[in-house]
Amino acid sequence: MLEHLIVGVSILDFFKRTLDPVIALSIIAVLDIFLFVSIGAWTVGGGETMMTGLMAQAVMGDELSRLPFWNLVFEPDAGYWKIYISLGMLFGAFVGAILSKEFRIRFPRRLSEWVLISIGGLMMGIGIRLAFVCNVSTFFGLTPEINLGGYLAISGIIAGAWTGSMIYKRILEG
């Protein structure tokens, strides 16, 4: 009885405090090693591409197969496991936000924010597909596998983040 109470209190406490990101990322890294041994390392871009294909197929039907990309690189398949990592992250974050009472619908306030988010989102989508990898597979997959692609991707993302930060700084300074 007392043990259950203690466990219950510590779970509630978990959702009250902000977790140290070093601890959170260490746990994620251990889980990622299990995933790597079972099916493959953590990645997000592949699942997002497959979702794009599935959504495009729902809208365009058989017309989509006229685009070689969707035959030769990503053939739409709802059984692609990487999709479910992203859906899991959405679900986990929703549960975390509800239990910590941090869930609330919020919108970007200014038009400039909507524009920046739109341009940024487009660039992320194009960049992921051009590179075949996203930031997650760069830092949590390729590079820990000592893959040359990881080092190439890291050099690209650092240069991109620096350029983006300079643009962002200019915008902040007006």
Added chain:
Amino acid sequence: MSIIGECVLAFVFGSAVGILVQRSRFCNTAALRDAILFKSFRNTKALLVAMMILTMGFTVFITLGDGNPMSFDVGLNQVIGLFIFGIGMVLAGACTVSTWVKTGEGDIGALWALLFTFIGMFLFSLIWSYNYWPPAPSSMTGNPNLAALQFGHINAKTLQERFGIPAVVFGIVQTLILAFIYRAILKKESVEKVNV
């Protein structure tokens, strides 16, 4: 493992990541942007620690002949693609993880970024269907293809096979380099604390 088993495992893993990232406020964009703009390393340190654990874990399993390393040819498209991605994530204020996590918290801006990521991917599929670059995985050989700006496929597993050196040796070297960067950040932070 069956397809359903893989999907369930991926969902459980994703859910755990979603909760942990939501509770810790970790952000990959901030790990790079804050280090560059504000010299703040809260997220950078977490990223480095995770990379150290992963490097050792992955390379130990690769040495034992286990694990599922990614296998495809790499080239200049990784540099250019992630350069474009890097600018995009700073402008959008979110990366691939935080778009999903913030959407789960009710952030419509993150959902909007996600929507435009999908649109960007679809636009890329139109361009690719015209110029076929970078090469499709089915046409990759693992060897350099300089005409297509591809350097082939090199990772801890191929290095182990080619040179007979256990993958974990490369893992130890990389972990030490990451630890050196981590230590340099800690030193920088302690100097700044003293100055304050």
